[in-house]
Amino acid sequence: MRYLPLSPADRVEMLGAIGVSSIDDLFVDVPPAARREGVVDLPLHAGELEVEREMSAMAGRNRTAGSGPFFCGAGAYRHHVPATVDHIIQRSEFLTSYTPYQPEIAQGTLQVLFEFQTQVAALTGMEVANASMYDGSTACAEAVMMAQRVTRRARAVMSGGVHPHYVETTRTLAHVAGVDLVILPAAVDGEAAVIEAIDADTACVVVQTPNVFGTATDVTKIAEAAQAAGALLVVVTTEVVSLGLLKSPGEMGADVVVAEGQSIGNGLNFGGPYVGLFACKEKFVRQMPGRLCGETVDADGRRGFVLTLSTREQHIRRDKATSNICTNSGLCALAFSIHMTLLGEVGLRKLAALNHQRARELHKALSKIKGVEILTPRFFNEFAIRLPKKAAEIVETLAGNGVIAGVPYSRLDHDAGLDDVLIVAATEMTLPEDIAIFAHSLDRVIHA
C-alpha cells in the first residue's frame, strides 16, 4: 500500500520492542463484542490509475461552468483565478502544515494571516478582521451571536434581501441561542425597510449589499437608525469583488461586516470549501469569534506574529468561549490573500469595473426580451428578472440547450411566492457571445 511505509518485517520487530506478539494485543481494550474480524464490506485497495479512472468518470458526468454560457451567482461566483494562486497554495509548507501552535516554526502561515486580516479590514473599510471563518453564511450567524453578547439584547432583524441560506443558517443558531430572529419578507429593494423594524430591544439588524437580488444599497441611514437605538448594523456581502467599485460597509457606518470571500482566489467547488470574512470595529474585538493573529517580538527583539486573544476561544475558555470554532479556513484565506496581492487596488478596481460592465451588457440584452421584467434597480454584477413562467422550468429547458441560465429564487426559498424570479450574474468570465446566446435562447423558450 503506497501510503504505508512500515514493512512486514518492521511490524514484527516493533511488536517485539513493545513486548507483544500480535497487533490484536494492542486492541485488547476494545470490548470483544465490538471487535471486527476481517475487513468491512467495501472494495479493496486500488492503484492510483484505477482511482483516477473511476473519479474522472464521475467528474465527467457534471457540466462545468466553463463549458458554455453560464450565469449562476447567488452567493458563489465564477471568476478567473491566476495560475500563481494554485501553485503557491500547493507548496508543502502551506498545504501540509497545521494551525500555527508553535509560532517559531510557523511564521509563514502567521504573516500571511496578519496580511490577510489587514487586507480584509481595508477591503471592508473596518478597523479589524479575524483570520477567517468557515464561509459567509456561518460568519453571518456568528455575527448575530456576537451582537447578542455585545448588546445583551436578544432580538435580531434580518432584511428581506439577505441570502436565504444565510438566513436559515442564522436561524439554526438563533433558535438554540435564544435569539428572537425577525425575518422580513423577501424584497428586491427592501434593505431600508429594516429601519421600521428596529426597536429598543434590538441587538442588531442584518442587511446585505449587494443583496441576494443584486440590489446595491447605501446603508448609511440604517446604520444611523440602528446605532441610535443601541443596536449594531451587520452588513453581509456575498460578492466581495463589488468592494472594488462600491462604497465599503465601513464608510457607510457598519459595526460588523461578514462576507463570502470565495470570489477572490477560490473556485466554485460545488459550494465549498470557501472562506468567510469577519470584520468589525476594534471596540468589539474581545467579543469576536474565531482566530486572530497579532504582532509581537521574539527573544531577540525581532518582529514576529502569533495567534492572540485566545482567552476568547474554546481551548482556553471551554464552555465560556465566544464560539466553538476551532479552525479557520486557512488555505482558502491564503488563496484569497495571494489573489488580492496580485490584484492590488489597481487590479481590484479594474476587475470590479469589468464585472459591472459585463452585467450591464447582460442587462441590456435581457431588457429587450418581451416578457422579461428587470426587477433590480441598482446592481453590481448580478440582478433579478421576472419571467412569464416558472424560472426553474425555464432554467431546466435552457440547460438542455447548453445554457446555464442562473439561479431560480425558488431554489433558495421555495415558499416565498417568487417562482417566476431568476437571478442572473455576469463576471469577467462572461463573453459577449455568451450573452447573445443566452438572450436568444431565453427569447425562444419564452415565446415557444
Added chain:
Amino acid sequence: MSMHNIGRPTRPEAATDIKPATLTGGRGLLQDEALLFERDGWDKTGVDLPDCPPADDLGDLVRGDPIGLPGLSEPEAVRHYVRLSQKNHAIDLALYPLGSCTMKHNPRLNEKMARLPGFADIHPLQPQSTVQGALELMDRLAHWLKTLTGMPAVALSPKAGAHGELCGLLAIRAAHEARGDARKTVLVPTSAHGTNPATAAFVGYQVVEIAQTDDGRVDLADLEAKLGPDVAAIMVTNPNTCGLFERDVIEIARLAHAAGTYFYCDGANFNAIVGRVRPGDLGVDAMHINLHKTFSTPHGGGGPGAGPVVLSEALAPFAPAPWLTHTEEGGFHLLEHEVAEAAQSFGRMCAFHGQMGMYVRAYAYMRSHGADGLRQVAEDAVLNANYIKARLSDVMSPAFPNGPCMHEALFDDAWLEGTGITTLDFAKAMIDEGFHPMTMYFPLVVHGAMLIEPTETESKQELDRFIEALRMLAQAATTGDSERFKGAPFHAPMRRLDETLAARKPRLRWRPVAAEPLAAE
C-alpha cells in the same frame, strides 16, 4: 568518523563554532520578508485586465477614497509567498506528532482529483440534472462513511470537527424537543477537547463535568450519579484524549440510553480504530468524522476541514438540510428545504452543500486504501504510537504506563521534576533538533501533558530518528544541561515569541502610520 543521526558522515572538528556575523544581517538562504504593506506596491498590479469606462449608473454608491490594498507583480508576489513558506514546518518536511490532530501524509492524488474541472468548476446551484456525477460522489462518500462506522445516516455538510459537534448536538436537541422533553445539561469528561463544552454551551446547555478514573477512563460511578432526566447528551471522545480506548463504552451507552440521554461521540480519534471497530456497534448516536484527520485531506495551515456527522436511526430524521436522496430513475436529488422526508430537519448548518472539495479528496483516499488498507491504517497508527511509548518509557514518564495506548502516546512531566525545565521548554528544544513538538498541556487532566501522535505514515527509520532525538534531549534535561531548553529554540526562523505582549497590546493589522516598534517587557 562520526555519523550525524540522519546518516551523513561528519568530521567532529568541522563542527567548531566560528560564526562571523553577516554584513547585511542576512541569515544564509533563509530570507527575511517584509510585510506586503511595507513594499512599494501601492500602484502596482500583477493581473492584466482591460480598462472600462467609469460606471455612470451607481451615483454616490461608487467607492472614492483609496482602499489601501497594495499589489505586486507576479515575480514579486511569487517570491513573497515562497519566502514566507520557508518559515513553516510541514508534514512533508518531517514528523509532525501533534496529538489529537492526526497529521498524516496528504496524498497528491487527492489534490489532483479535487482539481478535475468536473468537480472544481461546478456551481452549487446549477441545475441538479447537470451535476449528477458530483451528487454520486457525495453518495459514495456517504456510503463509505456509514459502512465504516456502522451507522445508518450521515449529514455531510458540517465544515469542521467543531461544526460537526454543533450539528450532532443540534440534532439531539431537536430530537428531545420533538418529544416535548426539554433537557438542560450535557455531560462532558474533564479530559474532553475544549470544543465539546464550548459546543454544548453554544447550543444552550449547561455543561457538567464527569470525573476520570486513575487509569484515564470515564468514571462510570460518577457518570451514573450525574445521569438523569435533565441530561440531554453525554459527549465522549473514543479513543479518548489520553489515547486510550474507553473499555466500558458499551456500558456508557447503555446507561445513557436508559436515562433517555443520547451518546455523542467525538470522532477526532477515529484514525485509531477505522476498519477495526464500528462506532455503531458501541451504541453511539452521533459522531463527527474529521475528514482532515482520518481521511487525509490537508490541514492547510489551519483549515479548511470537513466534519460529516454519522447519525443513529433515532437522530437521522433531524439531520440538517440538504438531504441527498435517490430518484426512481437511479439518479440523485438534493432535497434543499425542510419538506417531504426532511420535514423534521433542524435546518441548515451553512449555505450550499458543505465542503465538496474535501469530499473529493477524502473519497480518493478511501478508495485508494480500500477496506483492507484502512484497517491497516488503524493498526499501523496504533503500532507506531505504542512503539514510541515503549522506547521512551525508561527516560520519560508515561501518564498511563499499564496496558497499550491507541494511536497516541501520552506522557506527563513527572520525569522533569526538579530539573527546572517545563514541558514548554522541552517542546521548544525539540524544534532545534528538527521536530515539530507534540501537543502540549492537553489533555488538562495530566500535568504538563505531552501527547505524541505519530500516525501510520511514518517509517520505522523516521520513528527511530525521532525517538533517538527525544532520548538525547531527555538525557540532557535530567543531567543539568538546562541551557538548551530555557532559551530554545535557537535554530528556528524565530526565537521564542512573546505571546503575553501580543495579548496585552493587540496589534491585529498593519497600519499606514508607522507605530512604535513593540518592545519585550
